[in-house]
């Protein structure tokens with residue numbers, strides 16, 4: 001767990017970057033820091049590993065005051081990932097990842113073996129390990145950055161806009177990858193971003209800052225979306241708060257019934273019962289996007305609008321049809337999700 005108590009940071013030029021910050025970042029969870037430019041997110045992050053020293057207040061990591069620990073040692077025990085990956089250009093990818101284990105005194109062979117294992121963990125091939133950073137795409141470089149930060153198996157990972165410089169498709173892939181890794185590794189992650197959708201997707205809790213380094217609200221994504229503390233938070237989250245909330249709720253538990261037969265539209269399946277498309281009596285075909293229980297209510301709402309029948313095809317993990325759900329049922333559950341979030345908040 002990371003605990004900030006009454007932390008202030010005032011730079012020598014008089015700028016207050018962080019103002020009286022008291023914040024708890026739970027162990028094994030992802031805390032996302034968001035807010036407009038210059039509101040103190042990076043400064044907050046960098047005070048955790050003492051790249052910036054607080055003016056007053058205390059920061060504890062795992063119960064220990066960071067200012068009482070050797071700064072270099074502390075930094076080695078905390079993974080740090082930045083936007084441009086920050087890789088050493090003249091070292092191979094494998095050697096980049098092996099840097100920290102080497103610094104920690106592991107032998108060269110052990111450090112490289114660990115690096116090879118991590119390459120695979122972040123979804124890169126052994127061949128990529130032999131290349132130099134400039135020979136990789138931006139998304140691959142970010143994966144290397146994550147692998148390098150994980151190399152010492154630190155309990156804490158600091159990530160400063162790690163996916164800010166890649167296109168939206170790669171960004172979504174990297175987010176998925178991080179969520180998958182986090183399920184396995186349960187690190188205590190502090191993640192800075194400008195992107196509200198990224199925050200909602202990744203955060204167990206989101207801390208919203210405003211200029212002057214003031215923390216305005218810290219809550220789970222569902223709580224924030226259902227009950228923003230003030231107009232600043234509401235504006236920051238954007239006009240589509242309701243839809244964002246639906247992105248957090250899944251289809252599991254929403255009723256389904258048999259697919260219609262002999263009506264204006266029929267759901268066509270292949271031999272393995274996998275939905276192919278909707279077909280009308282006069283031969284028109286409309287694509288179908290079958291959804292699984294783990295897909296979001298937002299995806300279901302979207303598909304129910306695209307579907308010519310208002311019905312959403314539901315499939316099991318193997319892609320076989322389990323039933324269909326009506327637009328009305330999706331609306332009802334969407335409404336329920338909102339009331340539950342309001343009550344819980």
Ligand SMILES: Nc1ncnc2c1ncn2[C@@H]1O[C@H](COP(=O)(O)OP(=O)(O)OP(=O)(O)O)[C@@H](O)[C@H]1O
Nearest residue numbers: 011013015016017036037038039040041042043044
């Ligand atoms: N070394 C420094 N000396 C003086 N002022 C600084 C220093 N570093 C940051 N600041 C100022 O402190 C404030 C907070 O900066 P910080 O980088 O923490 O914000 P941020 O929320 O991460 O911003 P961004 O989203 O633009 O990266 C800003 O006004 C910034 O100009």
